[in-house]
Amino acid sequence: MADLDMRFTPRIMIGSAVRLGTDAASRGERALIIADSALDKDAVSLQEQLDSFGVSAILFARDGLGSDSESLDEALSLARGSRARMVVSVGGDKVLSLGRLVSALAPSRLYAANVLESPVVENKGLPLLEVPSSGRHSLLFRHEAFLGDRKGNRSALASFQPPADHTVILDSTLIAKTPRRITELSAALRLGAAVESFLSPRSTFLSEVQARAAVETALVLVRRVREEADHPDFRSAEMDSQLISAFSSGFTGIGPGLSLAWAAAWAGGFPRAAGYAILLPWVLESPLYAGSARAGSLSRLLADEPGAGSGDPAEDVRGLFGRLGLPGRLRELGADLGKLIPAAGWAARMAGGGRADFDETAFRDILEIAS
Secondary structure, three states, X not given: OOOOOOOOOOEEEEOOHHHHHHHHHHHOOEEEXXXXXXXXXXXXXXXXXXXXXXXXXXXXXXXXXOOEHHHHHHHHHHHXXXXXXXXXXXXXXXXXXXXXXXXHHOOOOOOHHHHHHOOEEOOOOOOEEEEEOOOOOOOOOOOEEEEEEOOOOEEEEEEEOOOOOEEEEEOHHHHOOOOHHHHXXXXXXXXXXXXXHHHOOOOOHHHHXXXXXXXXXHHHHHHHHHHHXXXXXXXXXXXXXXXXXXXXXXXXXXXXXXXXHHHHHHHHOOOHHHHHHHHHHHHHOOOOXXXXXXXXXXHHHHOOOOOOOOOOHHHHHHHHHHHOOOOOOHHHHXXXXXXXXXXXXXXXXXXOOOOOOOOHHHHHHHHHHHO
């Protein structure tokens, strides 16, 4: 057997974000903090910590901040104008994607339009510190970020070179502030990402082992979340699940379901996690996963009792999400199918990866039946 030499970025720190100050101080004298205004108190606390360590930080925060071209260009102007030497992002997946893009693009002359035209950023970015505010970070072990553009009505998955320094701080006290409904959606999203990694055609023996563990840990939390979401032990297990699920996705890349959920949520203006919970079962029973050799094994993993299983992972997932009271159709989120159709093409480009069947028609069919 060949030697196995594994090194992963980012560096993961589990503990209080108070450690941010000591870590950040070694990276430069200026920083840009990016946060949703719902987390402005936490962001201001981080800003004060940085200041105490001699790091001058500018806070960029607003309601509903996300990874869109307008916000990206504005944040880039702030980063370049202030000569920031590091980027700190505090929030959910959209804010973390925005922070990644600012880190990657700030040393260059590129803007959002350049990334949408060619979603590959070649230069090394600024040091990046991420503080997730919920129990999910879909792209944790991927050098990728989501970007959308309202004016051009399009979205993309951008890839970038690993920054010179990339650290993620998982703070259970911050994650514990997440509202219960968001916690339920986070659990569903982690299970979905693990399921897609398990079934991925890019899977190897190593990634299958990781994906199996990710499914098992996420499944426990999906079953416990309604009764135990406020318990400290649940929050600790939630961080473990987040790491394992993201690690499995790091091997295989994001699945077609998550690609479609991001694109559809951008086009339809609804929460991505809720959209993913709806779309995943329809994706699993579509031709994209038809005939998967691992479907039977996955169904047994998802079963309530050892050795049981329906043999249909789509129905198993639909049943699990139904117990959480999650919606089953996109129209329940107020989605208009006419507005969603462009998302099929965006998702096909995000999820392609050499798969000829990941085409616009396949994704359009899923959107139509899920609406």
